[in-house]
Each structure stands twice: as C-alpha cells, then as structure tokens.
Amino acid sequence: MxxxxxxxxxxxxxxxxxxxxxxxxxxxxxxxxxxxxxxxxxxxxxxxxxxxxxxxxxxxxxxxxxxxxxxxxxxxxxxxxxHFPAIRQDMEKTLIASYFIDLTDHFSPEGKKNEKIFELLRDFLLLLGKEKASDTLVRFFEMRLLKLAGFDPVLEHCIVCKTPVTNGNAYYFHAQEGGIKCGACAKVPRYEQPISAGTVRTLLLGKKMDIDKIKLVALTQSLAIESRCILTSFITHVLGREVKSLKVMEQVRKYCA
Ligand SMILES: [Zn+2]
Missing domain, CATH: 2.40.50.140 (Nucleic acid-binding proteins)
Structure with missing residues (x-):
C-alpha cells in the first residue's frame, strides 16, 4: 500500500x-x-x-x-x-487581484513548479496593496507572466523584416503571429489602429523594470488604450478564450468612470 x-x-x-x-x-x-x-x-x-x-x-x-x-x-x-486587507477593502484593487490570480491559473499547468511565477504574484499583490491601482500594474503583470509562461510577444522588432522599433514609426500588432509588424510589412486594412513606438517601448520596459520603480510609470490615455489592445488580444488568442475577470474589471471601470 x-x-x-x-x-x-x-x-x-x-x-x-x-x-x-x-x-x-x-x-x-x-x-x-x-x-x-x-x-x-x-x-x-x-x-x-x-x-x-x-x-x-x-x-x-x-x-x-x-x-x-x-x-x-x-x-x-x-x-x-x-490576507491582503488593503486590497480587499478597495473594489478596484480586488478586481485587479482577482484578474492576477485568474491569469496565473490560466497560464499554469498543474504540478509544474515555477518559483518565478510565485514571486511575480507575491510582488504584484504587495505592490497593489501599497500603491494606487493603475493600468501600468495590470499591463506589466501581463507582460511578465507571458514571459515566464513562455508566451512572450515579439515587440523588439518587426516580425517580418526584423527592423528594430524606431521612434516615430507606427506599428501593427498581429496576435495570431505573436508580434508587431512595421507599416511597410503590414498589409493594413483601413480600420486597423496603429500602435506607437512609445507603447511598444513602454511594454518592453515593463517586462524587466525594477519592481520598486513601477509606481513611477503613468500611462497616458493613448498608451493605456494601445497597450490594453495589444495584450488583451494576444492573451485571448493564446488561451483561445476571453478571461472573465478581465471583462468584469473593464466593465466595472467603465461604469465607475
Ligand atoms: Zn517590417
């Protein structure tokens, strides 16, 4: 036995x-x-x-x-x-924390140890308890989790011609191909929103930036919208479905704005 x-x-x-x-x-x-x-x-x-x-x-x-x-x-x-009381007494923070654990759950196969994912969750929950709830926290968590889970989107250069991201240029994100294309390589339909080099650079920064400095980064509205657009479409594509807690979080935010 x-x-x-x-x-x-x-x-x-x-x-x-x-x-x-x-x-x-x-x-x-x-x-x-x-x-x-x-x-x-x-x-x-x-x-x-x-x-x-x-x-x-x-x-x-x-x-x-x-x-x-x-x-x-x-x-x-x-x-x-x-028990993270500072998160629990704030609805927006509670929704963000719920999204963090939901995403961790979706990206983690059972029984596969990854101390770095554990530390990511711990660091970001502590940060969320201490600092203001922000888009920066949510997007940088997504970037880091994607990297640790092995689904890093390619944002350093155009996935076709490999030209590095250059300031002032516009890019287009292709979730199915897992990265950005420059204006010359993307066959852009008229309705598609370009993404600025600034957004791309900010997301890359968020992947490796010192955790204590994250609170200093404030996303402008256009940067916040573009980053959300890229990461939400990519995560939905990788998982093959929408993450429910993200939808709830966005809806509540819209309602409270
Ligand atoms: Zn290109």
Whole structure:
C-alpha cells in the first residue's frame, strides 16, 4: 500500500469549488509544487479548522498529504500568512487581484513548479496593496507572466523584416503571429489602429523594470488604450478564450468612470 507523504508549502488561493455539502476543492499556486489542487474536508462546516483561509488570492501555509503527484492532495491544515486587507477593502484593487490570480491559473499547468511565477504574484499583490491601482500594474503583470509562461510577444522588432522599433514609426500588432509588424510589412486594412513606438517601448520596459520603480510609470490615455489592445488580444488568442475577470474589471471601470 502506498504511504501518504506529508508535505509543506506556501501558496496563493486561486479558486475553490464546492465538492459536497461540507467539503471544498481548493486550487493553490504554491511555491514548491506550482499549481496544486487539494480537498479540504469539512471546510464548509468547521470554521475552526479552516478559518476563512480559502479566500481568493490569500497567501497561506499549507500542510497536505497525497499518495502520488498526480492525485488530489488531502489538506491537513491551512493557515493565513497574508490576507491582503488593503486590497480587499478597495473594489478596484480586488478586481485587479482577482484578474492576477485568474491569469496565473490560466497560464499554469498543474504540478509544474515555477518559483518565478510565485514571486511575480507575491510582488504584484504587495505592490497593489501599497500603491494606487493603475493600468501600468495590470499591463506589466501581463507582460511578465507571458514571459515566464513562455508566451512572450515579439515587440523588439518587426516580425517580418526584423527592423528594430524606431521612434516615430507606427506599428501593427498581429496576435495570431505573436508580434508587431512595421507599416511597410503590414498589409493594413483601413480600420486597423496603429500602435506607437512609445507603447511598444513602454511594454518592453515593463517586462524587466525594477519592481520598486513601477509606481513611477503613468500611462497616458493613448498608451493605456494601445497597450490594453495589444495584450488583451494576444492573451485571448493564446488561451483561445476571453478571461472573465478581465471583462468584469473593464466593465466595472467603465461604469465607475
Ligand atoms: Zn517590417
């Protein structure tokens, strides 16, 4: 008989699913095991054993057992490390945090460890708690996650003629081909919106810029619109569907603006 091995890790709660009247299936993004799914027996009944720990994007200490790596983990205990109260008391920040974890969930296969993705989530949630909610935070998170997940869009040069991005030129983003084309290479229909070299450069900067400096970057309206346009179309193309929490976030923003 296989022996259940006990493991410990820290992880962000990505989502929960009601399993029965009293049990929950919880998906975490963990430091040591990547995306991890486990069952919390009695979580809905025993408030003492799992006191409000399974809220989305909470950071927790998890102790679990499982027979093998591809089996559902049995969550023995789970305690809060950070509940991110500064995010939770602000609706816009809560929506952004929900989008961060949703995107992490979509881009992470189960059981594949990636410490850098864990750190990205931790750094951006801490930043979101401290700083103002902004488009910069959302776009730079997307850029970094895409890179770590291996879906970096090509923005350094035209994907056809390879000419590096030059200030003052207009570019066109092609989600299906995963990058930008210059005006000469793109067969541009009249309705297509060009993207400025400034937008392209800002997104490239966001990929590697020091985390403490991100708060200093404010996107102008046209830059914000162009960046959103590029990244949303690309993410939708890569995933083959829209990310629901992004739609909710955009709708609420429009409503509150
Ligand atoms: Zn070109």
């Amino acid at each position: 296989a022996v259940r091995e006990q493991s410990k890790t820290t992880g962000f709660v990505l989502r929960t699913l009601n399993y029965s009247e009293s049990d929950l299936i919880v998906t975490f993004y963990s430091h040591d095991f990547g995306k991890l799914k486990g069952i919390a027996k009695g979580a809905k009944r025993s408030k003492k054993r799992f006191a409000n720990v399974f809220e989305p994007f909470s950071l927790t200490n998890i102790i679990f057992t499982r027979k093998s790596r591809d089996m559902l983990a049995f969550i023995e205990s789970c305690d809060i490390i950070d």
